[in-house]
Amino acid sequence: MKNLFSDKKTIALLSVPSIAIIGFAILAPLVVSLYFSFMEWSGFGAATFIGMDNYRQLVLHDGTFYRALINTFLLMLVTIFLQNPFAFVIAAILTKLKDATSRFLRTIYFIPATLSLVVVTKLWVSIFNPSYGFLNKLLQGIGFQNMQIAWLSNPKTALGSVIWIMVWQGFGWALLFYYSGLMTVPKELEEAAKVDGANKYQLYTKIIVPYMLPVIQSVIVIDVISSLKQMEMVYLSTEGGPGDLTQFIAVYLYQKAFRYSEYGYGNAISVIFVILAVFLTIFIQRIFRERSAGKKRVGA
Amino acid sequence: MTRYQVERNSKKTLLAIFLGLFVVAQVFPLLWVASYSLQKSGDLFGPELFKLPVNPVWNNYVRAWFDGKIPQYLTNTLLVVIPSVTLSTVLSFSIAYACTRMQWKLRPVAWFIITIGLTIPIHTTLLPNFIWYNFFGLIDTRIGLIISYVAFSISFNAIIFSGLLAGLPFSMEESAFLDGAKYRHILPSIIAPMAATGFATVGVQTFLNHWNEFIMANTYLMSEAKRTLPFSIIRFQGQYSSDYAVQFACMTLVALPPLLLYFIFNRWIVAGITAGAVKG
Numbered sequence: 001m002k003n004l005f006s007d008k009k010t011i012a013l014l015s016v017p018s019i020a021i022i023g024f025a026i027l028a029p030l031v032v033s034l035y036f037s038f039m040e041w042s043g044f045g046a047a048t049f050i051g052m053d054n055y056r057q058l059v060l061h062d063g064t065f066y067r068a069l070i071n072t073f074l075l076m077l078v079t080i081f082l083q084n085p086f087a088f089v090i091a092a093i094l095t096k097l098k099d100a101t102s103r104f105l106r107t108i109y110f111i112p113a114t115l116s117l118v119v120v121t122k123l124w125v126s127i128f129n130p131s132y133g134f135l136n137k138l139l140q141g142i143g144f145q146n147m148q149i150a151w152l153s154n155p156k157t158a159l160g161s162v163i164w165i166m167v168w169q170g171f172g173w174a175l176l177f178y179y180s181g182l183m184t185v186p187k188e189l190e191e192a193a194k195v196d197g198a199n200k201y202q203l204y205t206k207i208i209v210p211y212m213l214p215v216i217q218s219v220i221v222i223d224v225i226s227s228l229k230q231m232e233m234v235y236l237s238t239e240g241g242p243g244d245l246t247q248f249i250a251v252y253l254y255q256k257a258f259r260y261s262e263y264g265y266g267n268a269i270s271v272i273f274v275i276l277a278v279f280l281t282i283f284i285q286r287i288f289r290e291r292s293a294g295k296k297r298v299g300a
Numbered sequence: 301m302t303r304y305q306v307e308r309n310s311k312k313t314l315l316a317i318f319l320g321l322f323v324v325a326q327v328f329p330l331l332w333v334a335s336y337s338l339q340k341s342g343d344l345f346g347p348e349l350f351k352l353p354v355n356p357v358w359n360n361y362v363r364a365w366f367d368g369k370i371p372q373y374l375t376n377t378l379l380v381v382i383p384s385v386t387l388s389t390v391l392s393f394s395i396a397y398a399c400t401r402m403q404w405k406l407r408p409v410a411w412f413i414i415t416i417g418l419t420i421p422i423h424t425t426l427l428p429n430f431i432w433y434n435f436f437g438l439i440d441t442r443i444g445l446i447i448s449y450v451a452f453s454i455s456f457n458a459i460i461f462s463g464l465l466a467g468l469p470f471s472m473e474e475s476a477f478l479d480g481a482k483y484r485h486i487l488p489s490i491i492a493p494m495a496a497t498g499f500a501t502v503g504v505q506t507f508l509n510h511w512n513e514f515i516m517a518n519t520y521l522m523s524e525a526k527r528t529l530p531f532s533i534i535r536f537q538g539q540y541s542s543d544y545a546v547q548f549a550c551m552t553l554v555a556l557p558p559l560l561l562y563f564i565f566n567r568w569i570v571a572g573i574t575a576g577a578v579k580g
Contacts, residue, residue, distance in 0.1 A: 015398040018414065
């Protein structure tokens with residue numbers, strides 16, 4: 001019977017195609033990227049080897065690259081400290097409502113998350129439009145006459161507007177994660193806390209949030225990674241402008257590569273980007289793992 | 301009413317307003333676009349905040365459909381999405397089976413390669429793959445795009461399948477094997493039905509993702525004749541830039557199929573997301 005589960009031919013048939021396709025379309029390009037990151041190349045003709053020059057330029061002299069990193073970091077902060085708490089509170093309220101009401105609201109709140117990035121972006125570009133957009137009309141309606149802000153091209157509002165679009169679409173995801181997490185909190189835990197005389201505020205801060213910590217941590221990991229991966233919304237709305245105020249790393253990489261044909265430099269950004277993504281993922285997961293390991297020891 | 305009841309009622313009202321505001325924030329932008337998609341472009345510039353289409357201009361949709369070349373883009377999307385969803389589902393089921401139920405030395409390595417796909421951002425592969433695919437003649441082909449779609453969806457899908465497969469008793473294969481069945485029968489007719497919920501979740505989720513995908517299609521496909529559905533919206537912004545109503549009609553048309561799918565398969569989509577959150 002043992003050889004049933006270790007039949008070599010079956011294992012090969014089942015696993016080789018997936019591994020080959022990931023190797024071909026995800027891992028091989030990493031090597032290609034690394035190779036061309038040491039070159040100067042416009043995509044045509046021969047590439048010239050220039051050693052670490054691309055990396056030196058990127059890390060030491062490229063202000064746009066750092067602007068993109070700062071914006072990514074800002075997006076992470078807004079997601080974690082503004083969007084997540086709202087999502088958590090609403091998820092907590094939803095668990096207390098009647099089943100039908102709760103299901104209805106959850107369905108509604110998740111609608112934006114099912115739309116394509118192109119639709120979502122173009123939708124908000126229209127709402128932010130200075131001449132016919134809804135937002136300016138709303139502001140005029142409540143008394144700000146002459147309100148003609150070009151939300152996406154005004155240096156003061158562009159970054160906020162772009163981040164708003166991202167946070168708006170991501171809200172449904174955060175809500176759903178928290179809701180499904182809250183549904184796993186045992187009822188006895190809540191009842192015991194009530195018997196002990198805990199009020200609602202204490203119930204959440206002392207019992208439910210600590211119980212939900214693993215879920216909160218997963219959501220934060222997802223938030224960090226997805227902040228790093230934001231691209232299409234910026235590419236389709238501001239293209240990083242005005243100036244480079246709304247630049248994000250993937251947009252910058254795309255422009256360097258496909259608008260300016262700086263293949264070598266673009267690949268250097270790709271390599272740094274991969275390192276950043278892998279490093280951040282491992283880093284956050286390690287922080288959380290150590291913490292929860294400590295918790296478990298105390299609990300046991 | 302007692303003071304207690306008044307307080308309770310006003311608390312309830314406040315809560316309803318709070319939840320209602322979020323409903324408005326999440327849905328109003330869509331209603332705004334849908335409503336003006338049925339009016340004249342000029343109506344958008346009127347002073348009112350929101351206007352319902354009293355005399356709906358259905359012609360906007362007719363124009364979006366034809367001038368937006370939706371039939372062509374739709375065909376192109378289906379030609380990519382049907383193979384990519386099918387392949388991704390079958391391959392991720394297979395690798396999940398091999399990695400959760402079979403015994404082999406390189407298994408941890410294989411699983412590591414599969415899960416690494418979750419960490420590598422798609423965008424870092426766009427430029428190198430443009431060079432790499434060009435080398436194989438895969439640029440501007442549907443096959444090139446399908447390969448990328450499948451590669452980037454296997455990781456998440458395999459994790460969902462592995463969660464389901466790990467819980468099954470090993471006696472299932474063993475007794476079938478004793479009856480003389482081979483793997484090529486055991487997998488499709490005994491194991492796959494046990495993972496039916498996984499197929500539903502993975503199928504719907506992958507379909508939505510690939511239907512909506514833009515940046516890989518934008519990078520790897522160049523000829524107008526092969527481009528996928530999101531390009532109908534982009535095309536309008538260039539060519540009919542002042543025809544806002546038709547643009548809105550086009551956006552509504554493109555958004556509608558995923559929305560319908562979402563309402564029908566709500567349960568499976570939610571199951572997939574929940575699984576994703578648990579695994580992180």
